[in-house]
Amino acid sequence: MTSFPMDNDSFIVAASWLLSPEAPPLAGGALLVRRGRIGDLGTLQRLRRDHPVPIIDHPGCAILPGFINAHTHLELTHFPSWRLRSQLEEHPQRFVDWIIQLIKVKRGLTPDDMRASAREGIRMCLESGTTAVGEIVTARTLAPLYRGSRLSGRLFFELVGHDNSRFRELLREAVELSGESPAGSFSAGLSPHAPYTLGEETFPLIREAAAGASLPLAIHCSESTEETNFVFSSSGQLAERFYPFVGWERYLPPPRRCSTSQLLERAGLLTDSTLAIHCVQVSRADAEILRKRGVSVALCPRSNERLDVGRAPVALLRKLGIPLALGTDSLASNDSLSLWDELRFALDAFGDELSPADLFRMVTLGGATALGIQGDHGSLEKGKRADFQIVGQAGKRESGLVERVMLRGVVEDVYVAGERFDGERTSP
Incomplete structure (x- = not known):
């Protein structure tokens, strides 16, 4: 050499x-x-x-x-050590138990904790061959750190909440931060977290803000049966345990009698610039909606196994021609941030549906296209x-x-x- x-x-x-x-x-x-x-x-x-x-x-x-990691939460890279520090050593097997534990841990963090964690996540991505990510940002103060790093991709600013006035302020701040992305570093987007963490009255606000600023969306979609039960009938562990835990009892919606995909389609949040994350619990009708609206899907198979939420219907998604990418999610629900580890797990899990060439495309041009950065990456x-x-x-x-x-x-x-x-x- x-x-x-x-x-x-x-x-x-x-x-x-x-x-x-x-x-x-x-x-x-x-x-x-x-x-x-x-x-x-x-x-x-x-x-x-x-x-x-x-x-x-x-x-x-x-x-x-x-490689292009289509779905990350790098600010949670130090989660395993935070959990130990909080004396929460168990590994929850149920989805809602995991969410509650995650919130408990995050409540004890400082801005310095978050910066150090995100910095380590950036390093771990780069050393394992990942050069661009679709990062979900909850700590807005981390935006300059990402943009000052050698990593690139797209920052999706997370949106959560039911209170209309507080949500409008959160949305305004996210749109403002989205306008600060310098060329050649990170592009921006919005991440309405999931149907169970947002009130339906926020949906038109998100749709209008995204359209007005030409911002793509990244949404956790159909990740678990707990989510599908909540959306359909406002029942189950999310309604009975999560909502009381975060003090949202008064915001519990009436039964919608529909799926997550149907709810998001009605709200106008599924477009050809939407990235749907997980898509484990999707039916044929749901998949047809995603196809019709031109939605891309980020699969996170190791995270799904860790949280025991099932496996995405990859054969169905491929049959319908839905664009696929691969993500590691976070170290709160995974063992590494390496897409090499993720694709090798996927080869074992979906060996009949995904070939090595399929996965190679998913972690390169597929991921770049899903994030809308294919002009420079992939x-x-x-x-x-x-x-x-x-x-x-x-x-x-x-x-x-x-x-x-x-x-x-x-x-x-x-x-x-x-x-x-x-x-x-x-x-x-």
Whole structure:
């Protein structure tokens, strides 16, 4: 491997293979990195001839796009240690028990706790080959930290509540923060959390704000039977335990006699810029609604297993052509923030429905498209940001290459906007 000063405007990174979704593997492939972007790509032989610049060679490896984690809560990265500190050592198996524990833990946190946790989450993403995320932001003061980091993607500012006046203020603040995203870093969006944490009178406010500011939405949708029971009949553990716990008894809605997807469609919150997260408890009729409205879905299979809420009907979603992405959720309900871990779990869980090539697309161009950032991310193409990873154990044979890399590949290096990652730096 040849090294050189990393402040050079241009250099070439080469490997045994260049792997990008929707393109055939390229043997002896290379990228020209120029001022943080992909200036050219092709065989090393051609790039060496056309561009007399320094070369970093990674024999036996493959160059892949940086992965796109479509659903994260990086501010919860330190949750396992917070739980121990709060002397809440149990791992709740029921969904509502988990929500209540999460709220109890968060009530004891300081702004410094949240900053340190988010910073660690950013580092963990980057070191595992993830270069962009769809991050749910509840602590608004963290926005500068994300934007000052080397990670990129989209920040979805979370919206929760029933009180109309307080909710309007929360929404106004979220829209204002959304307008502060600098180009090339994080785009913005809104995250109406879930139907059980929002009053229906807030739905038109969200719809109008999102349309007025051209902001996409990310919504936790049909994650559990507790949610579907609550939406349909205002019954079950969310009504009986969660609402009294947070003091929302007076906001308990009358039975809606519909599904989550039907409720959100009626509210006008399902559009082609909506990301529906989880979608475990969806029927054929629900899936048809998602398809008709052009909604993308972020699957989080390890989180779903940890919380014992079921498995998403992947075969149905794929049959209907619903765009899929993959997310890790948070360390409050998962063991790591690595999309490599997530996709390998998904291969075991959905082996009959998702191939290695399917999952490769879901964590690259699929994730970028779901977040609306595909113009800069998700594939190795001229003009895009030079966000890519060097993955070892690629081997020499093209036969079975994608499967081999997905199953056995090891991240050896990560480049973000053309700069090699060697530890996270944040400015704020």
